[in-house]
Amino acid sequence: MRAVGAAVGPTRVAELPGREGERVQVAGWLTHRRGHGAIAFLVVRDGSGEVQAVVRRDHAPEAFARAEGLGQESALRVVGPVRAQPRAPGGYEVEVEELEVLSPAADYPIAPKEHGIEFLLDHRHLWLRHRRPAAVMRIRDTVLWAAEAFLRGEGFVRVDAPILMGTAAENTTQLFRTDYFGEPAYLTQSGQLYAEAAAMALGRVYTLGPTFRAERSKTRRHLLEFWMLEPEMAFCDLEGSMALQERLVTYVVERVLERCGEALRTLERDTAPLERVRPPFPRLRYDDAAEWLRAQGLALGPEEDFGAPHETALSQAFDRPLFVHAFPRAVKPFYMEPEPGRPDRVLAADLLAPEGYGEIIGGSQRIADADLLRRRLQEAGLDEAAYDWYLDLRRYGGVVHSGFGLGIERTVAWIAGLDHVREAVPFPRTYNRLRP
Amino acid sequence: MRAVGAAVGPTRVAELPGREGERVQVAGWLTHRRGHGAIAFLVVRDGSGEVQAVVRRDHAPEAFARAEGLGQESALRVVGPVRAQPRAPGGYEVEVEELEVLSPAADYPIAPKEHGIEFLLDHRHLWLRHRRPAAVMRIRDTVLWAAEAFLRGEGFVRVDAPILMGTAAENTTQLFRTDYFGEPAYLTQSGQLYAEAAAMALGRVYTLGPTFRAERSKTRRHLLEFWMLEPEMAFCDLEGSMALQERLVTYVVERVLERCGEALRTLERDTAPLERVRPPFPRLRYDDAAEWLRAQGLALGPEEDFGAPHETALSQAFDRPLFVHAFPRAVKPFYMEPEPGRPDRVLAADLLAPEGYGEIIGGSQRIADADLLRRRLQEAGLDEAAYDWYLDLRRYGGVVHSGFGLGIERTVAWIAGLDHVREAVPFPRTYNRLRP
Numbered sequence: 001m002r003a004v005g006a007a008v009g010p011t012r013v014a015e016l017p018g019r020e021g022e023r024v025q026v027a028g029w030l031t032h033r034r035g036h037g038a039i040a041f042l043v044v045r046d047g048s049g050e051v052q053a054v055v056r057r058d059h060a061p062e063a064f065a066r067a068e069g070l071g072q073e074s075a076l077r078v079v080g081p082v083r084a085q086p087r088a089p090g091g092y093e094v095e096v097e098e099l100e101v102l103s104p105a106a107d108y109p110i111a112p113k114e115h116g117i118e119f120l121l122d123h124r125h126l127w128l129r130h131r132r133p134a135a136v137m138r139i140r141d142t143v144l145w146a147a148e149a150f151l152r153g154e155g156f157v158r159v160d161a162p163i164l165m166g167t168a169a170e171n172t173t174q175l176f177r178t179d180y181f182g183e184p185a186y187l188t189q190s191g192q193l194y195a196e197a198a199a200m201a202l203g204r205v206y207t208l209g210p211t212f213r214a215e216r217s218k219t220r221r222h223l224l225e226f227w228m229l230e231p232e233m234a235f236c237d238l239e240g241s242m243a244l245q246e247r248l249v250t251y252v253v254e255r256v257l258e259r260c261g262e263a264l265r266t267l268e269r270d271t272a273p274l275e276r277v278r279p280p281f282p283r284l285r286y287d288d289a290a291e292w293l294r295a296q297g298l299a300l301g302p303e304e305d306f307g308a309p310h311e312t313a314l315s316q317a318f319d320r321p322l323f324v325h326a327f328p329r330a331v332k333p334f335y336m337e338p339e340p341g342r343p344d345r346v347l348a349a350d351l352l353a354p355e356g357y358g359e360i361i362g363g364s365q366r367i368a369d370a371d372l373l374r375r376r377l378q379e380a381g382l383d384e385a386a387y388d389w390y391l392d393l394r395r396y397g398g399v400v401h402s403g404f405g406l407g408i409e410r411t412v413a414w415i416a417g418l419d420h421v422r423e424a425v426p427f428p429r430t431y432n433r434l435r436p
Numbered sequence: 437m438r439a440v441g442a443a444v445g446p447t448r449v450a451e452l453p454g455r456e457g458e459r460v461q462v463a464g465w466l467t468h469r470r471g472h473g474a475i476a477f478l479v480v481r482d483g484s485g486e487v488q489a490v491v492r493r494d495h496a497p498e499a500f501a502r503a504e505g506l507g508q509e510s511a512l513r514v515v516g517p518v519r520a521q522p523r524a525p526g527g528y529e530v531e532v533e534e535l536e537v538l539s540p541a542a543d544y545p546i547a548p549k550e551h552g553i554e555f556l557l558d559h560r561h562l563w564l565r566h567r568r569p570a571a572v573m574r575i576r577d578t579v580l581w582a583a584e585a586f587l588r589g590e591g592f593v594r595v596d597a598p599i600l601m602g603t604a605a606e607n608t609t610q611l612f613r614t615d616y617f618g619e620p621a622y623l624t625q626s627g628q629l630y631a632e633a634a635a636m637a638l639g640r641v642y643t644l645g646p647t648f649r650a651e652r653s654k655t656r657r658h659l660l661e662f663w664m665l666e667p668e669m670a671f672c673d674l675e676g677s678m679a680l681q682e683r684l685v686t687y688v689v690e691r692v693l694e695r696c697g698e699a700l701r702t703l704e705r706d707t708a709p710l711e712r713v714r715p716p717f718p719r720l721r722y723d724d725a726a727e728w729l730r731a732q733g734l735a736l737g738p739e740e741d742f743g744a745p746h747e748t749a750l751s752q753a754f755d756r757p758l759f760v761h762a763f764p765r766a767v768k769p770f771y772m773e774p775e776p777g778r779p780d781r782v783l784a785a786d787l788l789a790p791e792g793y794g795e796i797i798g799g800s801q802r803i804a805d806a807d808l809l810r811r812r813l814q815e816a817g818l819d820e821a822a823y824d825w826y827l828d829l830r831r832y833g834g835v836v837h838s839g840f841g842l843g844i845e846r847t848v849a850w851i852a853g854l855d856h857v858r859e860a861v862p863f864p865r866t867y868n869r870l871r872p
Contacts, residue, residue, distance in 0.1 A: 010671055012639070014591065027671045029636070029833045047639020047670055048591060075833035103804070105832045125630075125825045126832060128637035137638060141594045148581070155450065155484060158577045162863040163599070163623075163646050164612075164661055166870035176600075176614045178623070180870055181652070187599075187614070194561075194863055197872075200465070201564035202573060203448070203483020209646060210599050216617070225600055234483055235446055235463045368539070389561045389872040396541045396562060397465045397511035427598040427630055434602035434616055436633075436825040 010077065014048035016092045020083050026051055026094055027077040027102065029129070030070055032112070040067045042096075043089055044078065045129070052088035053078045055096040063099035072111075073129070075102040124427055125436050135263035136423055139256055140412045144208070146255035147229055147406065150248050151206050156231060159198040161191025161207040167386040176214050187212040190405060193335075193390050195232035196366060199401055200393055206231040216431050219308060220420040221358060223409055225429040232403030238337075238347040238365040241402035242323060245351055245361055246279035248406070249321060253277045256415050269417040273355055276320050281351070283323040289314060305331035311358035318354055325349035334376040337365040347402075353414040360411045363404025370394035446513065450484035452528045456519050462487055462530055463513040463538065465565070466506055468548070476503045478532075479525055480514065481565070488524035489514045491532040499535035508547075509565070511538035560863055561872050571699035572859055575692055576848045580644070582691035583665055583842065586684050587642050592667060595634040597627025597643040603822035612650050623648040626841060629771075629826050631668035632802060635837055636829055642667040652867050655744060656856040657794060659845055661865040668839035674773075674783040674801040677838035678759060681787055681797055682715035684842070685757060689713045692851050705853040709791055712756050717787070719759040725750060741767035747794035754790055761785035770812040773801040783838075789850040796847045799840025806830035 010027040011019070028046030035041070038057040043050055057064040063078075070076070077100040085093040110126055120127045127133050148158070165186045168175055176187040191207035198205040207230045215222060231248075233241065253274050256264070264271055284292070293300050293310050300310060306324075314322060326345045329338065336346035351361035367373045370391055377384050384391075412424035422428035427436065446463035447455070464482030471477070474493040479486055493500040499514075506512070513536040521529040546562055556563045563569050584594070601622045604611055612623040627643035634641040643666045651658060667684075669677065689710050692700070700707055720728070729736050729746050736746060742760075750758060762781045765774065772782035787797035803809045806827055813820050813827075820827075848860035858864035863872065 009676065012591065027835070047635070047637060073832040075835045102836075103830075103834045108832050123825075123828075125633035126828060128634060134637055137593060137595060137634070144594055145584070145588065148584075152581065155448065157573060158580055159573060159862050160646070160663060162661060162865055164648075164865050164870060166872075176616075176621075178612045178614045180612075181650075181867065183870060185612075185870055197561035198564060198573070198862060199483070201483060201570055210596070212600075214617075225598060227596060240445065389559075392559075392562060394539075396509040396544050398539045399463070399465075399511045400538075426595050426634060429598055429600050431617065434600060434619060434621055436602075 010046070012048040013044075013046045013051045013090060013092075016049075016051060016082050016090075020092075022082060023080060023097075024082050024094065025077060025079045026053070028075070030072060030074045030076060030105075031089075032072060033067070033070065038064075040064060042067060042070070042076075042078075044076065050090040051082075052085060052090070052093040053080075053096050053099075054093050055099060060096055060099070063096050066099050066101055070101065071104065071106040072108040073126075074105040076100060077102055121422070121428065121433060122436075128426065131266050133423065135260075135266040136412065136416050136418065137426065138263045139260050139416045140408070140424060142256050142260050143252055143412050143415065144408065146252045147248060148206075148208065149255075150251040151204075151231060154204065154244070156204040156206050157198075157202045159195065159202065159205045159207060160209060161188065161194035161230075163188050163209065167383070174214050176212050189213060190228065191230050192232065192403060192405065195230050195403055196390070196401065197393055199232040199234045199403070200397065200399070203235075204231070204233050218431055221308065221410060223421055223425060223428055223430060226421070226425070227408035229406045229408060230403060232401065234399055234401045236402045237400050238325070238349060238363075238402055241363055241365070241404055242283075242325075242349055243279075245349075245363065245404060245406075246281050246321075249281075249351070249361075249411075250277055250279055252411070253415060264416075267416055267418075269415075273319065274415065278320070281321045281323055282318055283325060283349075284314075285326040286324055286328065286345070287326070289324050292317075303328040303330050308358065311352055312356045315352040315354050315358050316356045320354055321360075322352045322354070323349045324352065332364070334380040334382065335364075335366050335373065337367050349404075351404075353410070355414070355417075357410065357414040359407075360414060361404050361406045363402065365400065365402040368394060368398040368400050370398060446482070448484040449480075449482045449487045449526060449528075452485075452487060452518050452526075456528075458518060459516060459533075460518050460530065461513060461515045462489070464511070466508060466510045466512060466541075468508065469503070469506065474500075476500060478503060478506070478512075478514075480512065486526040487518075488521060488526070488529040489516075489532050489535075490529050491535060495531070496533055496535070499532050502535050502537055506537065506540065507542040508544040509562075510541040512536060513538055557858070557864065557869060558872075564862065567702050569859065571696075571702040572848065572852050572854065573862065574699045575696050575703075575852045576844070576860060578692050578696050579688055579848050579851065580844065582688045583684060584642075584644065585691075586687040587640075587667060590640065590680070592640040592642050593634075593638045595631065595638065595641045595643060596645060597624065597630035597666075599624050599645065603819070610650050612648050625649060626664065627666050628668070628839060628841065631666050631839060632826070632837065633829055635668040635670045635839070636833065636835070639671075640667070640669050654867050657744065657846060659857055659861060659864055659866060662857070662861070663844035665842045665844060666839060668837065670835055670837045672838045673836055674761070674785060674799075674838050677799055677801070677840055678719075678761075678785055679715075681785075681799065681840060682717050682757075685717075685787070685797075685847075686713055686715055688847070689851060700852075703852055703854075705851075709755065710851065714756070717757045717759055718754055719761060719785075720750075721762040722760055722764065722781070723762070725760050728753075739764040739766050744794065747788055748792045751788040751790050751794050752792045754788075756790055757796075758788045758790070759785045760788065768800070770816040770818065771800075771802050771809065773803050774808075785840075787840075789846070791850070791853075793846065793850040795843075796850060797840050797842045799838065801836065801838040804830060804834040804836055806834060
């Protein structure tokens with residue numbers, strides 16, 4: 001095998017447009033080959049794109065011989081002039097003059113035939129090379145970048161929340177626990193409380209990191225390890241937060257439509273529903289949503305939280321993202337500000353993606369008053385000492401503030417049109433999967 | 437307390453320039469106050485900046501009365517015309533006509549006097565509000581953004597590596613362990629192996645996430661939870677990787693110099709050493725570096741890895757970042773490609789930041805051949821079955837590839853000129869600190 005150094009590196013397939021007629025060197029992996037007698041067509045991918053390499057026995061007999069019997073995912077290098085070829089994958093082809101096999105492969109396990117999802121996930125390290133998973137990764141990348149770009153344009157500062165927590169904020173049964181030199185420590189479920197502290201320091205902040213829930217659930221909406229973007233804003237009420245969410249989600253969808261056209265086509269994603277994503281998003285109070293759900297025949301107790309069937313029904317009933325807000329206090333965490341004049345309702349809003357995808361954002365206005373927050377901690381049976389630092393945020397200049405958490409995998413699953421969030425993350429961690 | 441909604445929100449201090457003469461509303465926290473008889477000067481910070489609020493007894497008697505005795509970190513809202521005032525912190529002042537106390541504070545624990553570092557870290561949730569920590573957070577934010585912006589400009593795709601690992605890649609004594617529904621799982625030390633899989637799929641990728649080491653070390657260079665940026669490139673040798681590192685580090689430093697001038701001034705950072713950061717960076721082979729260190733009188737055994745004193749000495753001897761490369765195989769992990777003609781040396785390079793800061797990047801060319809990698813796993817006494825998926829990356833089209841890990845906190849500590857990496861992260865996790 002020869003080193004292909006950056007100094008003498010190959011031309012990336014993504015850089016072929018505009019180089020028609022030039023003699024180029026392309027290095028990559030063999031996706032598939034077709035032969036017609038004295039001519040072989042090799043589709044080569046290099047991570048940036050796919051190009052067709054045309055090898056003719058009479059024109060390049062050595063290259064033709066080397067291409068014979070080359071297995072899928074063999075690594076190779078081809079040299080020759082490039083030309084546009086609308087019928088070829090990627091739109092270009094190289095007329096091969098030289099062909100070097102960098103590393104031959106045989107018996108590649110993922111054949112063009114259909115495989116079961118568990119087999120593919122067992123081979124996730126190889127499956128990522130294929131068109132669909134690679135397209136999802138490009139969309140994920142754009143979602144992350146667009147979300148951060150939007151927030152930075154609004155003056156937000158990135159502040160990373162810690163992963164290891166010295167105190168269990170809520171019920172420990174859904175927390176991963178570890179030993180921290182003799183003390184118990186827990187993996188974070190959310191960076192929110194830390195984001196609140198940082199918002200009092202820097203005004204507008206966000207965290208972006210992995211969060212964890214040790215849940216035995218196997219739904220298509222749950223991962224045990226998932227990424228969350230959590231913006232938090234001082235001097236901002238729920239109304240302001242919802243307006244920001246509308247603009248953020250719209251911006252992200254627009255950037256994906258603009259930059260990931262090929263990936264969306266690969267996934268056969270119908271983009272019409274994405275093109276309808278424009279503010280303002282419709283809003284329903286919890287009570288109105290509950291009444292509608294019951295009228296549809298769905299079972300829902302009084303002041304009961306929505307489950308997956310309720311979210312699905314609501315998110316199929318609207319053609320764009322839907323806010324449900326003014327939830328019963330009883331179904332939401334302790335830190336949410338009560339609604340003025342309706343102390344049994346809190347200033348919380350969930351954003352449900354359409355097409356049945358359901359919740360992608362949960363957010364609220366946080367309690368600003370130290371005494372009310374202390375009472376809520378007591379009512380929830382939480383250890384006040386563990387929250388002493390969180391109470392400090394109200395003791396010293398507590399102000400109106402709001403924030404929300406956007407689930408990255410759920411957002412990617414919706415935008416990419418996936419059946420399950422496990423395909424929205426490179427290496428999923430689910431109840432029955434911890435490898436590779 | 438009144439809700440200050442986004443719809444009727446205050447003007448951010450950062451947006452005051454250019455609005456001289458306008459009547460504005462500013463909401464924030466009282467940093468400090470001075471009084472001179474019938475006039476009070478309140479410095480108000482809102483997270484985006486600081487502004488001076490001038491309250492005159494004869495002009496605004498109610499506001500003046502409310503400002504009396506207002507404690508540090510009280511939240512307040514002032515209304516009045518804004519004007520440039522070069523002598524005021526931030527360069528602007530508001531002539532107060534109205535003043536509303538949103539939330540009074542008393543006995544704020546961080547007084548202007550000197551506090552010990554442990555006290556300040558115990559109050560990290562409040563300490564972040566102060567000028568120095570806030571300046572560091574702005575630099576950290578710019579380092580993260582600039583690094584990602586650079587990589588994206590080079591065609592890299594972000595791919596998040598998993599945090600929870602089903603197999604312990606190396607010695608488990610330095611790993612945090614958790615229970616995963618009856619199976620042991622470990623917190624990742626590096627996303628590299630996953631980045632390698634993704635590089636074979638997408639060509640140029642990077643991971644950016646928290647990594648963990650359960651070390652009982654208390655040096656100024658160690659955190660137990662720290663963030664790493666790990667780019668990985670297919671069809672790239674060590675030379676190509678080092679060239680990319682030079683450009684990446686230079687780009688990040690340039691962006692900080694360009695955008696964080698005020699933060700650097702707050703930290704009294706001498707920027708001359710940062711302005712010298714320009715490619716090419718000097719390079720020393722391990723053997724030459726070892727010889728030089730021994731000549732300086734530092735103890736170093738044959739083929740021994742460098743410790744903190746060696747890194748400090750080397751990084752003080754050069755006025756820009758220094759590559760040390762061609763390390764002995766014995767001091768480096770199993771996956772590194774041997775140097776052609778020198779099988780006892782590996783194609784690895786560490787990048788040491790100057791001014792005594794030491795290693796900020798560790799990188800290498802990875803073994804491309806499946807048989808050699810398998811031998812190395814055996815020699816290292818590692819479980820081959822656990823690495824079967826990693827071997828697959830070579831069985832199916834193994835190619836020359838390289839990558840590196842940039843430690844975010846070490847990079848921020850160097851650029852910001854900090855004494856200890858614990859100040860380079862919002863909420864540090866060290867041997868003796870897991871809270872807040």
